[in-house]
Amino acid sequence: MTFSAAPLRLSTAAADFETAFKARLHWSADADAAIEQRVAEILADVQKRGDAAVIEYTKRFDRLDVADMTALELTVEELRAAFESLPAVQREALEAAARRVRSYHEAQKKASGESWQYRDEDGTLLGQKVTPLDRVGIYVPGGKAAYPSSVLMNAIPAHVAGVGEIIMVVPTPGGEKNPLVLAAAHVAGVSRAFTIGGAQAVAALAYGTATVPAVDKVTGPGNAYVAAAKRRVFGTVGIDMIAGPSEILVLADGSTPPDWVAMDLFSQAEHDELAQSILLCPDAAYIDRVQQEIDRLLPTMPRAEIIAASLNGRGALIHTRDMEEACAISNRIAPEHLEVSSADPHRWEPLLKHAGAIFLGAYTSESLGDYCAGPNHVLPTSGTARFSSPLGVYDFQKRSSLIEVSEQGAQTLGRIAVTLAEGEGLPAHAEAARMRLK
Incomplete structure (x- = not known):
C-alpha cells in the first residue's frame, strides 16, 4: 500500500493564518472520561488489595499468569545476564550513551544541585540544603515498542542525584522481555525491576504493596492510562510531567539539504499518529523541495502509514516573512524539540526562549538527543516548555531552606x-x- 503525506501549507502573510495556525496546534491533554473512570478503579483496587490486584491486572492486560509477585520481579542477575548476552556493538553503544548521559547530569548537578549558605552582616545564616529523594520509580513503556533510552534518561540522573533506590516497572505483554531494556537497567544502576505496567504499576509505586516498595516520585512516559494514573497519584507522590504527543519544530534558513529536514520531520512523525512535525522557513522554494523529499522518502519508510497520518493530521510547512518572524512563532509554539537548521544557528539562538531542547546546526539531528548526546530526552510537550524544563538531576532532589x-x-x-x-x-x-x- 502506498501512503502520501501533505503537511498543511501555511503562510504568515495569509489573512487566515492565525485561525489555521491555532487549529493545527490544538491538542487537548484532557483524558477520556472512560479512561479516567477505569484508572480510578484500578488505583483504588491496588491501594486496597496490593499484590493481589497487581497480579490480577497483569494477567488481564499483559497475559502473564503468575502465582505470586516473585515471578514478576527481574533479578539483578537477570539484568546483568541480559547485558552480557547482547552483541558487542549493542553493549558498547549502551555504555557509550550512558557515559555521555551521566557526564552531562554530573555537570548539571555541580551547576545547580549543590547546597549553599551564607551569613549576613548580623551573623544570621541563610542557605539551602539540597538532598536526594530516598526512592523513585521509573516507568518504561513496553508492548508495541521498547525504549532502552528511556531507562538511561530516567535512571541515570536519579543515580547522579544520589537517590538511594531506583525501582523500574516495565510491561512485558505475553512475557516478552526486551533484552536491551533489561541491559539498560543494568548499565543505569536500577535497584529493582518488575514486569508490570499500566495504571496498576503506577498505583503499586505510589501506594506500595507487600512486594513493591512505595516511592517518592514516579517518572517516565506511558500511554493514556499511565498518564491518567500519574495525574491522579500526584500529591501522594511527585511526578515528572504529563506528556503529550511527541513534537519537532525545524527552524530552517534553506541551507540544509532538504532530505535531511524531511527525515527529521519523519523522526517524530513515526512515533504515533498524533505526533507533530512543523517546518518554519522564509524560503518558499526550499519548502517546496522539502515537500518533494517527503514524497520521495515516505515510500521507503517502514512506518510510512504512521508518518503519513501524523503529517497529514498535525504536520505543517509554514512560510514566514523572515527568520526573525520564524523565531517569534517558535516561541509561541514552545516545542518539545527545536532544530535550528541554519548556517549560522548562534545568530538565532538568542531569540529563542521556549523549547524543551534546542538543537543547533544542520548536523545536530534531534535523534542524537534521543539517544546519546547527553542532555535528557524527557522534555515538556504541548507548549509546556513555556514554564517547564527537561527532566534532570534537580527532579530527583529536594531543597530545604536553612535559617539560623x-x-x-x-x-x-x-x-x-x-x-x-x-x-x-x-x-x-x-x-x-x-x-x-x-
Missing part, C-alpha cells in the same frame, strides 16, 4: 515579624518573635 538567626539578627527581624504578624491578626506569631527581643 543570630541574637543580633533576632532584634531586627523580630520587630519586622511582630509588625507583619499583628497586621495579619496572628498574635501568637507576633508574641513568639517579641519574646526574643531585648
